[in-house]
Amino acid sequence: MSLTHDLHTDDAPEGETIVSVTRVSEPVKVDASRYTDPAWAAVEHEKVWRTTWQLACSLDHVKNPGDVFVYDVGTLSILIVRADDGELRAFQNVCRHRGMQLCSEHDSGRTELRCPFHRWSWDLQGRLREVPSRKGFGALRNDDYPLFAASVDSWGPMVFVNPDPACEPLADFLDPVPAEAAWAAIDDFRCKALISIPIEANWKTIIDGFSETYHVQGIHPEMLRMVDDVNSPQVIWDRHGRLTQPYGVASPRLRGGATDQEIWEGFVEVMGGRIGIGEGEDAGECPPVPEGSTLRDVLAQRIRDHFLATEGVDLSRFDTTELMTMEQYNLFPNITVLFFGDMLQVVRAMPGATSDEGSMDIMAFDRVAADAPRRDPITTEMAPGSYSMGLVIDQDVANLERAQKGLHAPGLTELTLSGEECRIINLHRNLDRVCGG
Numbered sequence: 001m002s003l004t005h006d007l008h009t010d011d012a013p014e015g016e017t018i019v020s021v022t023r024v025s026e027p028v029k030v031d032a033s034r035y036t037d038p039a040w041a042a043v044e045h046e047k048v049w050r051t052t053w054q055l056a057c058s059l060d061h062v063k064n065p066g067d068v069f070v071y072d073v074g075t076l077s078i079l080i081v082r083a084d085d086g087e088l089r090a091f092q093n094v095c096r097h098r099g100m101q102l103c104s105e106h107d108s109g110r111t112e113l114r115c116p117f118h119r120w121s122w123d124l125q126g127r128l129r130e131v132p133s134r135k136g137f138g139a140l141r142n143d144d145y146p147l148f149a150a151s152v153d154s155w156g157p158m159v160f161v162n163p164d165p166a167c168e169p170l171a172d173f174l175d176p177v178p179a180e181a182a183w184a185a186i187d188d189f190r191c192k193a194l195i196s197i198p199i200e201a202n203w204k205t206i207i208d209g210f211s212e213t214y215h216v217q218g219i220h221p222e223m224l225r226m227v228d229d230v231n232s233p234q235v236i237w238d239r240h241g242r243l244t245q246p247y248g249v250a251s252p253r254l255r256g257g258a259t260d261q262e263i264w265e266g267f268v269e270v271m272g273g274r275i276g277i278g279e280g281e282d283a284g285e286c287p288p289v290p291e292g293s294t295l296r297d298v299l300a301q302r303i304r305d306h307f308l309a310t311e312g313v314d315l316s317r318f319d320t321t322e323l324m325t326m327e328q329y330n331l332f333p334n335i336t337v338l339f340f341g342d343m344l345q346v347v348r349a350m351p352g353a354t355s356d357e358g359s360m361d362i363m364a365f366d367r368v369a370a371d372a373p374r375r376d377p378i379t380t381e382m383a384p385g386s387y388s389m390g391l392v393i394d395q396d397v398a399n400l401e402r403a404q405k406g407l408h409a410p411g412l413t414e415l416t417l418s419g420e421e422c423r424i425i426n427l428h429r430n431l432d433r434v435c436g437g
């Protein structure tokens with residue numbers, strides 16, 4: 001299967017592929033077996049997860065020397081270590097003696113990485129230091145047994161690893177996304193939580209749910225009052241993509257439009273916390289919109305006022321567009337990063353033990369004053385539906401297992417995609433490239 005021809009490049013600035021929602025010439029087909037076949041999952045394990053940069057944790061998780069974070073993907077396990085020289089390093093989580101995993105969970109205050117089996121020990125830079133009963137091995141040189149290095153680097157507060165120690169630099173992999181998102185000054189975000197939700201769905205089913213907003217009309221009807229899900233430009237670069245979506249306006253799908261009061265109520269229902277109105281609280285009257293302003297301007301100012309009052313954070317550098325228009329970046333293969341000026345949230349889809357299992361992980365960040373100290377994020381697993389992640393995310397989670405089950409129907413050999421789903425098309429185009437189509 002080749003998807004390359006389906007994305008149009010006309011009118012694109014150099015280096016970009018602009019995909020308008022109507023620009024595919026015919027429906028784009030993707031084999032459904034990619035979502036259900038264990039053989040395809042095995043190919044992904046070899047060709048994708050072993051060789052690709054992937055989001056592992058936040059800088060808050062490894063802020064102090066001696067902090068160790070365990071990142072597992074399929075049968076791979078990588079340790080991310082803040083060493084005593086202050087540098088971040090990554091190693092395969094394996095002992096060079098007989099292959100025991102060195103660490104089973106995140107830890108802090110480590111001065112060494114010691115295997116619990118026979119107690120070989122490495123320093124935090126991965127150098128072998130101690131071998132009990134060393135003489136029994138004859139001539140064993142420490143320098144011959146460093147931990148196996150992996151690649152590690154960060155973008156803003158997000159830590160990425162690549163199991164391949166000789167891979168391309170992270171900055172090259174992410175290009176041009178960090179430059180495009182530089183306006184959001186993401187170094188000033190701190191991670192407050194990394195929540196993993198096990199889901200009986202393939203990782204692609206999970207991330208596809210965060211790669212298009214065609215489904216807003218289906219499973220998030222409340223949003224139609226407060227988001228323009230139709231006039232939302234998308235950009236596809238080589239591996240990554242972006243959606244730009246205006247909030248604080250009604251969807252054109254609402255034929256009669258919506259009044260300011262309805263838009264206000266919709267905004268409060270979906271994301272009232274951004275203006276200090278908690279879930280379930282009455283939205284009240286829409287504030288007056290001054291002459292020459294829009295409701296988006298009024299909402300943006302409420303966000304600035306709320307942040308200054310509660311967090312002491314000045315958002316005056318962000319204009320209405322930066323506070324009221326979401327930028328959503330989809331990074332190959334399994335990550336989506338959502339920005340408003342006051343918000344950074346990441347959704348990561350992880351493969352599970354079978355092609356029908358995975359997890360939807362949410363990394364939530366708070367904007368803080370510049371140079372504010374790092375946090376201790378909550379890092380935990382939660383059953384689907386056991387805790388509300390907010391109206392919209394709850395609706396997404398509730399949808400995923402059913403979306404996966406249907407993919408096993410005997411007649412359904414292909415998914416049929418539109419230009420509006422170009423970020424899903426682009427994922428498969430890149431999987432073609434990495435795994436072979």
Ligand code: FES
Binds near residue numbers: 115
């Ligand atoms: S397996 Fe690690 S010390 Fe033996």
Ligand SMILES: [Fe+2]
Binds near residue numbers: 215220
């Ligand atoms: Fe959704």
